[in-house]
Amino acid sequence: MATFLYKLGRFAFRRRNLVALVWVALLALAGVGAASASTATSASFSIPGTEAQKAFDLLEERFPGGSADGATARVVFKAPDGEKMTSAANKAEVEKIVDELPAGSDQIARVTDPYTAKAVSQDGSTAYVSVTYKVSSMELTEETRTALEETGADARDAGLTVEIGGDALQAAPETGATEVIGVSVAAVVLVITFGSLIAAGLPLLTALIGVGIGVSSITALASVMDLGSTTSILAMMIGLAVGIDYALFIVSRYRAELTEGREPEEAAGRAAGTAGSAVVFAGLTVVIALVGLSVVNIPMLTKMGVAAAGTVVIAVLVALTLVPAMLGYAGRRVQGKKVRERHARERAASADGKVAEGKPNMGTRWARFVLRRPVAVLLTGVVGLGIIAVPATSLEMGLPDDGSQPTSTTQRKAYDMLSDGFGPGFNGPLMVVVDGKGDDNAKQTAGQVTDAVKDLKGVAAVTPATYNKAGDTATITVVPKDRPSSVETENLVHAIRDAGGEIASGSEAKVLVTGATAMNTDFSEKMNDALLPYLALVVGLAFLLLMLVFRSVLVPLKAALGFLLSVVAALGAVVAVFQWGWLSGLFGVEQTGPVMSMMPIFMVGVVFGLAMDYEVFLVTRMREAYVHGERPGQAIVTGFRHGARVVTAAAVIMMAVFAGFIGSGESMIKMIGFSLAIAVFFDAFVVRMAIVPAVLALLGDKAWWLPRWLDRLLPNVDVEGEQLRKMLEKESDGAGSGQGPDAGPGSDKELVRV
Template identity: 60%
Template sequence: MATILYRIGRWAFRRRRLVGGLWLGVLVLAVAAAALAPAAEEEDISMPGTESQKAFDLLDERFPRGNSQGAEARLVFQAPDGQRVTATENKAAVEDALGSLDGDDQVASATDPYATGAVSEDGTIAYSTITYAVDTVDLTEPTKRALENAAGQARDAGLTVEIGGSALDAEESPGGTTEIIGVAVAAVVLVLALGSLVAAGLSLLTAFLGVAIAFGLVSALAVPLGLTSTVAILALMLGLAVGIDYALFITSRFRDERAQGREPEEAAGRAVGTAGSAVVFAGATVCIALVGLGVVGIPELTKMGMGGAGAVALAVLVSLTLVPALFGFFGRRVLSRAVRRTTPPGSGRPHPVAATAGRPGLGIRWARFVLRRPVAVLLVAGLGLGAVALPALALELGLPGDESKSVETTQRRAYDLLSEGFGPGFNGPLTVVVDLSESKDARATTDLVVRTVRGVDGVESVGAPVLSRTKDTAVLTAVPQTAPNSGETKDLVHTIRGAVSDTAAATGAGILVTGTTALNIDISEAMSDALIPYLTVVIGLAVLLLMVVFRSVLVPVKAALGFLLSVGAAFGVLVAVFQWGWAAELIGIEQTGPVMSLMPILIIGMVFGLAMDYEVFLLTRMREAYVHGASPDEAIVNGFRHSGRVVAAAAIIMISVFAGFIGMNSPTIQTMGVGLASAVAFDAFVVRMAIAPAVLALLGHQAWWLPRILNRVLPNVDIEGEALGRRAPASLTEQDAAKRRFPVGRS
């Protein structure tokens, strides 16, 4: 691999104009495709194979013109203090507001709350359901303004009016102030780490180009593939983070090669051959873990994984080709100012390396500190992460609804008004679907189901059944006494399913419990059930891949256990922030509740690859030194000498980018931002920089042990670029060339 990438790096350096032109052309095509593509619709999460999804599918078949065919809105009216919404003047205000919607071609119907009984028992709150003939994405601005004007008209009459439903739902914008701050922090870290504005700008430029292409492709393919805005934001988040990091690693290695006196083209080739090999492996692990999300069986999760994997793959391709091409364009300006001052242009002698004289760098001092106290460092770091991970034992999964939105939004205020007027379960009704095609007496079966559901403890009310045109399906609505995301409602769903199972067996009818609340419960349980198997697959993959890369058994086991600590601590942070509300106000979270059910598996998939990034970039330098004759302790110090600062900078950059998305108004993106930022912080600074060197120090030579049979069976991917070590460029002395031609190794 190293030899192939070495040739790619040299070719890209020589053909830099062609490479730059090709990537610019791809960018233009992606942007044009995105601009010409129609707007995509935000699809609901589905879970094929679950009872709730089977019921939805049956409803689509038997009720082809159901509510799913169009957008829906709820106008919620509340009378002033001391008044009733049924009072003459208030009733007239409500009817006038609803009457203003007449004549809109997109409005299919608007219910009269006084005719349908949609008035609370105390008479203070009423609601009207407005259904539209088109989906939310197809609603025109005049139609949305008419809805808002109707609410404003009733407010002018003295009523409190809020709007719920999907009609005003808007796609989250991927941009914002916090993301800009995150990128600004990344830029500052790059400048400090590289000592060159040009080198820092190079990393940012390539990352932005990869992200722009990925975002354009996701937007262009949104309609044919059903990609949502969450997929686009995930691609933006991951592409930006890994794009900057990958470019940083290759740029840093290029500068190291130049510091050894190699010519620019040779240095570019070796940088891509060595650091580029690590980039390919790290990117591949992220892609494999993300694509593997498809085995869970949730289409939305599969799309998110594919979109993220595509963005990472683009970041890898850009890093391997455009980055060395830009080395040719920028020349010596990629080097730090100090090096440019001390080395004349065209000089063949090596550049000065600051770490070789004076006080050792922070990375070297830290490595030596760990080597002196490996047991103490291991205990403190391990117990600390274990303590942070303890809240994860209380992890609860769910899907966010209007209750998780900011109280500043009208949807959240409408949710609260409906809960106040009609009970907490009103916002999460359960739908019971009765398939009567095999039942001998449809009416008797339907009545029996209604009586059975009404008799279940925890059911507030059961509506009158609605029959399909062919009388082969009945639908009834059961309102729970508890809120949609509560544990009591989850238990109620299982209780109802158990209660109607006997009825189904006695009558021959098929009885299914569904609705948004039931579907969310089914998805959360499926995620919980899939968590351990998926984690097992990911851990097994990590051990196998690292065994191939590092030719070791214990190093992969250590890496996998460290990954578990990172993920556990990240889950602990999610529980503390999103369930318990610790520091929730600081990041704009106004409502605590279960962690979004997709998050654990999604974070595991992404953190797995990101954790392997730091493992590979730090340990490749250690193994490189070890196979060339260094002692185990010297190899650890060598790894921190060459990679410690770069890995720390890369981690800070990635944390900054992920944290930048915490300020978005989307619970999904906020959760991903907190989870990924904390996971990267724990993995990079605690696991890879404290636990990893402490374990390696305790293991000594055994850390790099590999049984002979595995040594023969496993392929040699040469991620350290040992094959390149046998190449003798003209700038090296004959003695240096001889050393590289016959390296000191171990069997």
């Protein structure tokens, strides 16, 4: 692989105009596709195989025209103190809105009158109008959404409090200005790392081109592939981080090759052959982790993972081709004037027989410190992360609703008004579906279910059964006493299912429970059930991949265990901030509550790939030194001397990019941005920079042990570039004797003596 990438890097360097033109053309093509694509609808949310999904599908089949998947809204009214919503004046204001809403949009399926639908609280202080739309929230026109937002203006003037809840007001998530700050921080880090504006700007430019192609492609395909707006944001988040990092490693190795006296084209080829090999395998681990999300069998999560993986693939291709091409334009200027002058002095001193001695860099000093105290460093890192992970034992998962919105939003105000007027469970009603097809006593069964549910603990109200036209399917609405995301409501879902199962056991009927709260319960349980198989698949595949890279058993094992430690610690931090509310104001968390159900497994997938990035980039340098004859301890120092500064910069850049998304108005994006940023901090600076060298120091030569039979079975992928080095030495000797196949001036393959 290293040999192929070496040739690819030199080709891209020489034919930089062609390579750059191809990438610019791809960016333009993707941009045109995104601009001409039809507006994407909201991504459909389904959980195949769960009871809630089966009931939802049954409702669409048995109640045609019910707009089961359409957007909904609740216009909530509260009377002034001392008044009631049943007064003539207040009733007139509400009924005027009931009449005006259907006239304002042809996308409305139906509007219910609160006075005929018994949607007035017992104390008469609160009432609500239910609005059901024919289309999903993302398909609503601006005119329809504006008409809904302006609803109740006259009622407010009359003294009523009017707020609007439901998903009809849900818009595409907006990203905050902090993302720009994150990219700006990345730019500053690159300038500090390289000491050159050109070297700093190159990774940013190439990463933005790659992300532009990836996100534009997702936008162009969003309508066809049913991709939600969140998908492109997550792809941007991951694509920016890995795109900058992969380019950073190539540019850093290129500068190192220039420092050793190689010509720019040769330096670009060697950088692509060595650091490029690490980029390929690091990218593969990220892709495996993201595509592996498909094992959860939730279409939305699968699409998010595949889309993000596609962006990572683009980032790898950009790093291997466009970065060497851009280096062809920059030449030696990537080093900066001061660096070039210092290297010139060092080469002059070397020519005079003098040895230039410099102060060991920070990476070297840290590696030597760890080698002196490996046990202390290991215990400190493990115990510290273990303490931070403690809150993860209290992890509660759920899906967001209007109750998780900031208190300043109209959705949250409507949610609170309904809770105060009708009870905490009113915002999360359960829908019991009795499928009586094939049952001769379908209505009797539905009546038995209704009576049984009324007697269950935690039930506030039960509506009479409503039947479809055929009379073979009934729906029963159950209002819990407790809030939708509570453990008590989750237990009620299971209690209803158990009671319904007992009643239906003696007949052909089926009793199913659905609704947003039941979907939430099923989704969380499916996430929990899928986490261990997902970990086994992803960690297992990556373990095999890392065995190929490092030719070792213990190094991949240590990498996987370290990743698990950093992930659990990151989950503990997420629980502390988003669930317990610790330091929530610092991160703009206005409402605490359960952790997003899909966040842990998505974080596991992304962080695993990124963690292996640092493992590959840092430890391959150690492996390279060890293969070339250095002792284990010295190889650790060599790896840190060459790689610590770059890995540190890469980690800081990723943290800055991910932290930038904490400013998003979408709670899921905010939570994922925080979790990825803190997980990168734990994994890069505690696990990879402290625990990894401590473990390698304690293992010594055993760290690189591989059974002979396994060594013969595993293909040699040559990440360290050993075969490339031998090939270059052979060709160099051939060129020197005049017998090499490509000897002679002017040849594209002419090699510089080193």
